[in-house]
Amino acid sequence: MAAEEHTAMAAAHSDAGELELHSGRGCPTEARDRALPGNSNNCGDQPTATSMCEAVTLMGASLAGVVTSGGVSLTSGLKRRQCDGSAWRRRGIRGVEAASRSMCWAGQIKTLLDHQEELYERQSQLKALLEVSKECRNKSNDESSVTVEDWSGSFPWDSQADDTRFNVFGITSYRSNQREIINAIMNGRDVLVIMAAGGGKSLCYQLPAVLSDGIALVVSPLLSLIQDQVMGLTALGIPAYMLTSTTNKEVEKFVYRALDKGEGELKILYVTPEKILKSKRFMSKLEKCHHAGRLSLVAVDEAHCCSQWGHDFRPDYKNLGILKIQFPSVPMIALTATATSKVQKDLIEMLHIPRCVKFVSTVNRPNLFYKVYEKSPVGKVVIDEVANFISESYPNNESGIVYCFSRKECEQVAKELRDRGILAEHYHADMEIEAREKIHTRWSKGKSQVIVGTVAFGMGINKPDVRFVVHHSLSKSMETYYQSSMVFYENCGLQNLYDIVRYCQVISLSSRAGHSNHDVDLKREEIEKLIVQLIIDHVLVILFLALQKEEFQHTAYSTNAYVTIGPLWKAALQGNRPVKLEIAVSSSEGRGGDGRCKGTKRSRMSDLEAKLDELRRELSLSSSNGGISIFPHAVLSTEQILLLSCQKPTTEAELEKVIGKVKTEKYGGRIIELMRSHDAGARNGDDASKRHKKEKDVVCLESSDEE
Ligand SMILES: Nc1ncnc2c1ncn2[C@@H]1O[C@H](COP(=O)(O)OP(=O)(O)OP(=O)(O)O)[C@@H](O)[C@H]1O
Numbered sequence: 001m002a003a004e005e006h007t008a009m010a011a012a013h014s015d016a017g018e019l020e021l022h023s024g025r026g027c028p029t030e031a032r033d034r035a036l037p038g039n040s041n042n043c044g045d046q047p048t049a050t051s052m053c054e055a056v057t058l059m060g061a062s063l064a065g066v067v068t069s070g071g072v073s074l075t076s077g078l079k080r081r082q083c084d085g086s087a088w089r090r091r092g093i094r095g096v097e098a099a100s101r102s103m104c105w106a107g108q109i110k111t112l113l114d115h116q117e118e119l120y121e122r123q124s125q126l127k128a129l130l131e132v133s134k135e136c137r138n139k140s141n142d143e144s145s146v147t148v149e150d151w152s153g154s155f156p157w158d159s160q161a162d163d164t165r166f167n168v169f170g171i172t173s174y175r176s177n178q179r180e181i182i183n184a185i186m187n188g189r190d191v192l193v194i195m196a197a198g199g200g201k202s203l204c205y206q207l208p209a210v211l212s213d214g215i216a217l218v219v220s221p222l223l224s225l226i227q228d229q230v231m232g233l234t235a236l237g238i239p240a241y242m243l244t245s246t247t248n249k250e251v252e253k254f255v256y257r258a259l260d261k262g263e264g265e266l267k268i269l270y271v272t273p274e275k276i277l278k279s280k281r282f283m284s285k286l287e288k289c290h291h292a293g294r295l296s297l298v299a300v301d302e303a304h305c306c307s308q309w310g311h312d313f314r315p316d317y318k319n320l321g322i323l324k325i326q327f328p329s330v331p332m333i334a335l336t337a338t339a340t341s342k343v344q345k346d347l348i349e350m351l352h353i354p355r356c357v358k359f360v361s362t363v364n365r366p367n368l369f370y371k372v373y374e375k376s377p378v379g380k381v382v383i384d385e386v387a388n389f390i391s392e393s394y395p396n397n398e399s400g401i402v403y404c405f406s407r408k409e410c411e412q413v414a415k416e417l418r419d420r421g422i423l424a425e426h427y428h429a430d431m432e433i434e435a436r437e438k439i440h441t442r443w444s445k446g447k448s449q450v451i452v453g454t455v456a457f458g459m460g461i462n463k464p465d466v467r468f469v470v471h472h473s474l475s476k477s478m479e480t481y482y483q484s485s486m487v488f489y490e491n492c493g494l495q496n497l498y499d500i501v502r503y504c505q506v507i508s509l510s511s512r513a514g515h516s517n518h519d520v521d522l523k524r525e526e527i528e529k530l531i532v533q534l535i536i537d538h539v540l541v542i543l544f545l546a547l548q549k550e551e552f553q554h555t556a557y558s559t560n561a562y563v564t565i566g567p568l569w570k571a572a573l574q575g576n577r578p579v580k581l582e583i584a585v586s587s588s589e590g591r592g593g594d595g596r597c598k599g600t601k602r603s604r605m606s607d608l609e610a611k612l613d614e615l616r617r618e619l620s621l622s623s624s625n626g627g628i629s630i631f632p633h634a635v636l637s638t639e640q641i642l643l644l645s646c647q648k649p650t651t652e653a654e655l656e657k658v659i660g661k662v663k664t665e666k667y668g669g670r671i672i673e674l675m676r677s678h679d680a681g682a683r684n685g686d687d688a689s690k691r692h693k694k695e696k697d698v699v700c701l702e703s704s705d706e707e
């Protein structure tokens with residue numbers, strides 16, 4: 001499912017027409033020269049475009065020619081030197097002395113040019129090696145868990161924090177780093193939190209906000225995310241509001257009065273970055289609030305939006321540094337699930353929090369399982385497999401997401417899944433906001449099972465019971481794949497793409513770059529894989545002639561990638577950098593005898609869990625917040641449902657120990673009613689099954705007697 005995307009890349013190219021690559025031995029050098037900008041003037045009269053097309057085929061159908069022809073471009077040298085020499089001779093030199101002097105200069109110039117060429121080559125080799133070692137270093141840095149200072153000790157607010165965590169938020173215990181983060185914030189420090197998606201970042205600022213006097217300001221990038229948070233907090237009885245383009249005048253007045261004069265109950269205020277940068281009125285009210293000592297903390301959620309090196313860059317986020325400048329004494333907490341060191345560095349600089357305490361939790365989530373399936377070249381087969389996977393592994397309408405690359409693909413895949421009986425709806429940025437909200441809401445309430453979306457769908461979606469994510473098409477980066485957030489227009493886009501492709505090359509045949517063995521008989525797909533491997537290993541590079549850098553050319557129908565030798569081609573050819581490609585010998589693993597995906601653990605709900613799930617849906621519809629019904633998980637989280645089904649509380653006091661005071665007060669009556677009736681049903685069922693067992697035992701004895 002998260003598929004063989006090198007296949008996709010090659011397919012994109014082949015749309016543009018496949019041109020045969022001359023099989024190399026004839027004039028590999030010329031091909032190389034023409035493919036390099038600046039070399040077209042002296043050597044060969046062929047138009048450059050032809051060379052480009054020849055190079056294109058390196059990724060296409062005639063790739064077999066490349067591998068079996070002895071490394072067409074890998075063995076080539078540069079021909080410019082010879083041409084340069086003859087140019088000098090054409091100058092018309094008079095006299096033997098002058099001629100020999102000129103020859104001598106020409107010789108020296110040639111030597112220098114040769115040397116320059118070698119140095120350039122060495123430079124790009126070193127650059128590529130540097131990049132490779134940087135990648136390795138970043139990876140090892142990213143994977144570790146770093147907490148610079150120890151914030152796990154005892155603090156005066158401990159018992160109050162525990163009480164609020166449990167009784168207000170209904171959370172039984174802290175997850176990794178949550179308590180430490182809360183302590184640092186409560187101690188007045190600026191904090192940077194890197195925690196996996198769904199790790200529980202919200203509690204890290206919401207709990208200190210409730211514990212502190214005054215108002216906490218939260219900057220969040222998306223309206224849907226803000227609405228979701230405000231809804232959830234209101235359901236917990238925490239006075240939370242938002243100021244966005246959709247806020248009505250009455251609420252706006254209330255918020256301004258609370259900021260200005262401290263009137264009314266307001267604990268957490270959510271705003272979009274635009275509000276801070278574009279509304280002078282809002283900023284002046286906020287300043288008053290701060291001046292009166294009522295601004296308790298500032299939280300910047302999804303903080304990676306500040307950085308151009310992250311995905312989801314939002315220009316307005318870049319200017320949020322103003323908050324620390326205006327309110328230097330107010331603790332700031334920046335939170336994100338994006339772990340790259342570049343993004344972290346950017347955030348600290350942009351938000352002006354150089355002395356922040358940094359909490360980097362591992363982004364490894366042991367509850368997630370990753371699988372890469374070989375994608376069939378036949379679209380219908382892919383959809384059949386996805387549909388089978390969903391209906392067989394998740395028959396209880398468990399929620400999931402299917403990510404696609406383009407908007408059109410989303411619509412198509414959603415329709416085809418519906419045709420196969422899956423409740424699927426598409427979601428992408430081209431749709432009207434209302435339509436998108438409707439689809440999001442239906443999915444959040446369990447009325448549809450699958451959202452088929454582009455990456456526009458993901459950030460800030462808080463649905464704790466998402467059970468599967470299928471990447472129908474290539475994910476932009478390992479991080480987006482991992483978090484389940486176009487390569488060409490983003491910084492680091494191409495590197496991210498290589499990372500994800502590298503991940504997908506898991507599928508055993510070792511091969512050396514530039515292998516000239518004519519007997520190697522690789523299939524087209526295998527050759528495509530080899531080319532992709534050579535690209536991600538810097539042996540080949542994708543080339544755009546005009547700019548001489550890695551690029552893609554977009555046409556109305558396709559994106560073309562042109563390939564030429566990369567900085568590490570020589571090292572690869574000399575065997576100093578082996579290129580390994582693993583190709584599956586057998587494809588039976590991970591599939592059932594019928595070719596369908598298997599091995600997915602099916603975790604069916606118990607009867608009681610299903611009843612509790614039904615009850616939370618019902619309660620969410622009847623508990624409205626300002627006319628908007630709340631989401632089921634705001635009534636009871638999945639974790640709470642599991643706890644209830646294990647502990648089976650039947651009194652208020654028992655229930656309070658599981659879900660806390662606030663939820664017991666709100667929903668206790670209905671939950672206890674359900675628990676009691678289930679308990680009674682189970683006892684009756686037990687009696688019946690005991691009777692049944694006895695009868696069976698008797699029958700058994702009788703039968704053995706008869707025997
Ligand atoms: N200590 C905890 N124990 C159990 N559940 C928790 C705990 N902390 C948070 N949660 C729950 O985990 C879910 C995800 O939390 P939250 O939305 O804060 O994640 P997040 O880190 O902000 O994710 P994202 O990056 O997607 O925004 C919520 O339902 C929340 O109630």
Ligand SMILES: [Mg+2]
Pocket residue numbers: 201202301460
């Ligand atoms: Mg969050």
